[in-house]
Amino acid sequence: MVIETNITKMFGIKHPIFSAPMGPFFTRELALAVSEAGGLGVLSNVNLSGTNPTEEHLESMKFMVEHTDKPFGLNILTSRNNPGVKEMVRKIPKLIMSDPKIKEQCRYILTSAGSSRFLPGSKYFQELRKVSEIKHFHVAPAVWLAQKCVASKVDGIVVTGTEGGGHQSFEKVTTLVLLQQVNKIFPDLPKIACGGFATGEGLAAALSLGAGAIAMGSRFIASKQSEFHDNYKALVLPGKPQDTALYWGAFGPIRLLKNKYALAHPAPGSKEDMLEREKSITMDDMIKDLDAYEKVYKGDTENGAVLLGQSIGIIDSIENVNDIIEGIIKHAENVIRKNSAMVK
Numbered sequence: 571m572v573i574e575t576n577i578t579k580m581f582g583i584k585h586p587i588f589s590a591p592m593g594p595f596f597t598r599e600l601a602l603a604v605s606e607a608g609g610l611g612v613l614s615n616v617n618l619s620g621t622n623p624t625e626e627h628l629e630s631m632k633f634m635v636e637h638t639d640k641p642f643g644l645n646i647l648t649s650r651n652n653p654g655v656k657e658m659v660r661k662i663p664k665l666i667m668s669d670p671k672i673k674e675q676c677r678y679i680l681t682s683a684g685s686s687r688f689l690p691g692s693k694y695f696q697e698l699r700k701v702s703e704i705k706h707f708h709v710a711p712a713v714w715l716a717q718k719c720v721a722s723k724v725d726g727i728v729v730t731g732t733e734g735g736g737h738q739s740f741e742k743v744t745t746l747v748l749l750q751q752v753n754k755i756f757p758d759l760p761k762i763a764c765g766g767f768a769t770g771e772g773l774a775a776a777l778s779l780g781a782g783a784i785a786m787g788s789r790f791i792a793s794k795q796s797e798f799h800d801n802y803k804a805l806v807l808p809g810k811p812q813d814t815a816l817y818w819g820a821f822g823p824i825r826l827l828k829n830k831y832a833l834a835h836p837a838p839g840s841k842e843d844m845l846e847r848e849k850s851i852t853m854d855d856m857i858k859d860l861d862a863y864e865k866v867y868k869g870d871t872e873n874g875a876v877l878l879g880q881s882i883g884i885i886d887s888i889e890n891v892n893d894i895i896e897g898i899i900k901h902a903e904n905v906i907r908k909n910s911a912m913v914k
């Protein structure tokens with residue numbers, strides 16, 4: 571049995587499960603495992619320094635096509651504070667077009683943390699659209715942002731609620747409420763639900779709320795294939811939802827595990843505060859943030875930034891990606907069958 575949705579059909583994948591991008595951490599091995607398991611693996615935007623910002627994306631795409639024939643995707647952070655953004659939206663579509671295998675398999679570009687207009691504004695992206703099956707989705711953490719995405723003519727949105735790990739928004743709307751709000755206004759828009767998913771029950775709920783797939787970050791961190799340090803993975807299993815909170819990061823609000831690093835940062839306030847703060851972010855702040863990521867890469871989970879979502883409260887094993895995906899699908903199928911049997 572399979573669960574077929576508008577998203578599985580759009581991307582030609584077996585299961586409605588995506589890996590969430592988790593820059594600046596590498597997610598090549600993870601993306602490969604997810605795509606191979608029948609989901610859609612997503613490569614992260616790892617380079618936040620602005621120097622040769624497309625180099626790692628190209629290497630990651632080459633890695634994917636060397637190891638699998640399955641579709642995959644990638645993330646571009648379109649934040650004003652990402653110094654390489656202009657170069658990325660111009661060059662990445664060109665790089666995809668210049669390699670026939672990459673052009674065939676790279677089916678999904680997810681933009682996030684900034685404007686949904688940057689990528690459609692690239693003439694190379696418009697060219698790529700004509701010669702490939704590429705789809706553009708953007709992260710929407712609130713209804714008004716979903717409306718902006720639709721105005722930018724995206725192919726779909728990733729509906730991400732505040733319980734999600736890592737890069738977040740000042741909007742602080744839960745996935746449960748947001749999905750229902752967005753579905754009411756855009757019932758036919760392809761939607762991927764994100765933030766707080768780790769189980770088959772969660773997938774079944776997302777499908778009931780109008781999504782065609784889920785994307786998971788924290789669940790996949792706790793997998794054998796993820797590139798995260800073992801010290802990082804070890805924090806997931808005992809973690810409770812209350813162990814995470816929103817803090818200010820150089821790219822906006824960010825959900826972190828409450829460690830020494832996180833507690834030295836203020837909690838995000840309003841949108842106005844955020845815009846003011848964005849303006850005041852200096853190169854020095856960015857370097858400090860990058861240093862905190864570097865530290866956690868190497869296993870320092872006290873002084874480094876540990877990005878995790880509330881879903882750590884429902885993750886209790888470190889497994890193979892294939893087993894995670896198969897388990898979620900099996901549970902979701904059971905839930906869907908059980909639920910439909912309630913209708914008399």
Ligand SMILES: Cc1cc2nc3c(=O)[nH]c(=O)nc-3n(C[C@H](O)[C@H](O)[C@H](O)COP(=O)(O)O)c2cc1C
Pocket residue numbers: 590591592593594595614615645647681682683709730733734735736737764765766767785786787788789877878879880881
């Ligand atoms: C370690 C980590 C890094 C992240 N980096 C990014 C990023 O570079 N771009 C982005 O759009 N979202 C990023 N996010 C957010 C995820 O894409 C996704 O929204 C989140 O993990 C979903 O919540 P979950 O962890 O409960 O599955 C990151 C999340 C984590 C945990």
